[in-house]
Amino acid sequence: MNIEELQGKKIAVLLSGGVDSSVVVYEFNRLGLHPDCFYIKIGPEEVEEWDCASEEDLEMATAVAKRFGCKLEVVDCHKEYWEQVTRYTMDKVKAGFTPNPDVMCNRLIKFGAFHEKRGHEYDLIATGHYAQTEWIDGKKWLVTSPDPVKDQTDFLAQIYDWQLQKAIFPIGHYQKGEVREIAEREHLINAKRKDSQGICFLGKINYNDYIRRFLGENPGEVLELETEKKIGMHRGLWFHTIGQRHGLGFGGGPWYAVKKDVERNVLFVSKGYEPATAYKQDFKVRDLHLLTAPLDGLDVTFKIRHTPEYHRAQLEPLPDGGYIVHAETPMQGVAPGQFCVIYDKEHHRCFGSAEIAW
Numbered sequence: 001m002n003i004e005e006l007q008g009k010k011i012a013v014l015l016s017g018g019v020d021s022s023v024v025v026y027e028f029n030r031l032g033l034h035p036d037c038f039y040i041k042i043g044p045e046e047v048e049e050w051d052c053a054s055e056e057d058l059e060m061a062t063a064v065a066k067r068f069g070c071k072l073e074v075v076d077c078h079k080e081y082w083e084q085v086t087r088y089t090m091d092k093v094k095a096g097f098t099p100n101p102d103v104m105c106n107r108l109i110k111f112g113a114f115h116e117k118r119g120h121e122y123d124l125i126a127t128g129h130y131a132q133t134e135w136i137d138g139k140k141w142l143v144t145s146p147d148p149v150k151d152q153t154d155f156l157a158q159i160y161d162w163q164l165q166k167a168i169f170p171i172g173h174y175q176k177g178e179v180r181e182i183a184e185r186e187h188l189i190n191a192k193r194k195d196s197q198g199i200c201f202l203g204k205i206n207y208n209d210y211i212r213r214f215l216g217e218n219p220g221e222v223l224e225l226e227t228e229k230k231i232g233m234h235r236g237l238w239f240h241t242i243g244q245r246h247g248l249g250f251g252g253g254p255w256y257a258v259k260k261d262v263e264r265n266v267l268f269v270s271k272g273y274e275p276a277t278a279y280k281q282d283f284k285v286r287d288l289h290l291l292t293a294p295l296d297g298l299d300v301t302f303k304i305r306h307t308p309e310y311h312r313a314q315l316e317p318l319p320d321g322g323y324i325v326h327a328e329t330p331m332q333g334v335a336p337g338q339f340c341v342i343y344d345k346e347h348h349r350c351f352g353s354a355e356i357a358w
Contacts, residue, residue, distance in 0.1 A: 011035035012122040017057030020128030042081040080113035093238035096262035097337025111163035132172040148308035157353035220265030243333020279330035285354035310347040
């Protein structure tokens, strides 16, 4: 974190109650700064129906802000989350795609709705993401964190350029273990608290229950791809994602979900632990969203899910503005609707991301 970059700037910290954003506040405190902290409230309202950890989160955030002499304000973005992120999610799953609500939550809520309500009053918005920014030739880039397991640039690759201009990631240069060590050394209240799992702001809500609440069930046939033999029934294509192996619940397996036919409401599966049909080496992407600058070449690295590995590929431009990704090696579970996040050859600078198309 560059102290000159912070001089005279009005800083807001998004404080979640977790260990990462708490160490962000500590990092500012170490530099003699006391930024204003904000807790974004977005959980479901029916607490007894949807068991939610937000009360504990707010308690932790309050304790951390108080300890470092920072103001804490609760900003209610409940309505915006359920209108914008939920609408995006349901529209995608209804069309047979595999959405990523966490990615859109960063664009629409943390750097979107919050900005409209309070963030516009601040020069910089700090979060506990494992990501970094770097100025290269006068442009601000999103760059990867040294911790490949925790790196979260893939979750930030759909934010707008103006949002990136205001973003600051004070713990992005650390490994996760180092952040824990700082929290324990400084006796932070949540030093030993587990990392949150699952979709942001859903707390302990099961993703399938979340979808069922809005879309219900829509039973259809499950067929073996190679033979069209009926294997069983599904409760709705939206409960399944391409590449899924666990939780299919059909005998005589293992089975992989390899294709969806939305019009016929049919889920196609293939048998085996690693069937060839579960892999793709070439796939189409559309709506490439660029963060800072256009691609400076067609040799890139990419990832299609939150994993430590980056894959090499050659991009082939299409007349419609999309691309075909020619991966160096076959990829398992290429699911339309997911984001293909594109980096430079050294997987250092993040160019942005595009949606995997049918």
